[in-house]
Amino acid sequence: MRATIGRFAPSPTGPLHAGSLLAAVASYCEARAAGGQWLVRIEDLDPPREVPGASSLILHQLEAFGFEWDGEVRYQSRRHEAYEAALSALQKQGLLFWCRCSRTDLARLPSPAYPGTCREFTLPRPDAAIRLRVSDSIRCFTDALFGSQQESVRNTVGDFVLKRRDGLYAYQLAVVVDDADQGITQVVRGSDLLDNTARQIVLQQMLGVPTPDYMHLPLIVNTDGNKLSKQTFAKALPLTGCTTLLLQTLHHLRQKPPARLQAEQPSTVLAWAVANWQRHRIGTDPIPFSEGY
Ligand code: GLU
DSSP states (O other): OOOOEEEEOOOSSSOOOHHHHHHHHHHHHHHHHTTOEEEEEEOOOOGGGOOTTHHHHHHHHHHHTTOOOSSOOEEGGGOHHHHHHHHHHHHHTTOEEEEOOOHHHHHTSSSSSOOOTTTTOOSOOSSOEEEEOOOSOEEEEEETTTEEEEEEHHHHTOSOEEEOTTSOBOHHHHHHHHHHHTTOOEEEEEGGGGGGHHHHHHHHHHHTOOOOEEEEEOOEEOTTSOBOSTTTTOOOOOSSSHHHHHHHHHHHTTOOOOGGGGGSOHHHHHHHHHHTOOGGGOOSSOEEOOOOO
16 A cells, blocks of 8 residues: 655635635644655745745744645746646647647637647647647546536536646646656545546646546535635734634534643644544535634
8 A cells, every 4th residue: 555645735826714724723633644655735826926925934924823844845936847848748649739829819718628729749849838638538537525526628618728828837747747746645625626636637647647536525614605715805813812713613524622622732633633634524615604703
């Protein structure tokens, strides 16, 4: 059996919020309860969307909540060579093409799936996005909470972008290259990314790297029923009072922490959570949350 390696991979587009804490706690407990490693990766792929200071604030927040990660934190901004190497491996297989369709061109089309317009441009050309040629097979996988999933990527999104026209690497490429390079065996993250998984599996298969196990967590929704996110102005996690918030997060994950933990340090609460982790309790229903801190 392969040793478990899990990860938490925030984008530094703002500080962590209650939704990120849910993913951090669940990925940590899944990895540690299996006696495995837990890595932290900062997905700083998109400088214009980055908030200055967010990367270091995220690490401080994780420390305040008692998380301990294995090894050095990885920064995707330092991984461009690896992403280029993956692109050239794909190009050698004839799987890439260079696309100059604009967003407006594509938005006018009836189907959201890319129609294959630029497929004939199989050699690099300037001012073009790089897309992956996707075949029409159906990808199936089993999510640990959401169960059996299947998707024809060709029909849902079509040939997807790996490097944007502005030169930035796409999340799909970077996440697959780094999950493989870091030997990640389990991905635990929010269910807003459930429909990205089939694309990632397509890419893993084309690059000949293993597919990790996937667990997508129920969404945390605010009192209006909207997903808690940076876009809906979710509040930053505080650096004090972390024990209370951790206990609340464990309740959201339907674990049953005893009241006595209220008097403990965050690291003690996390140690309890790892020792008593019961993934089957989590379920898939959205979690209502009011940000009372
Ligand atoms: N960086 C992504 C985010 O913050 C998460 C990526 C992942 O876990 O695959 O939403």
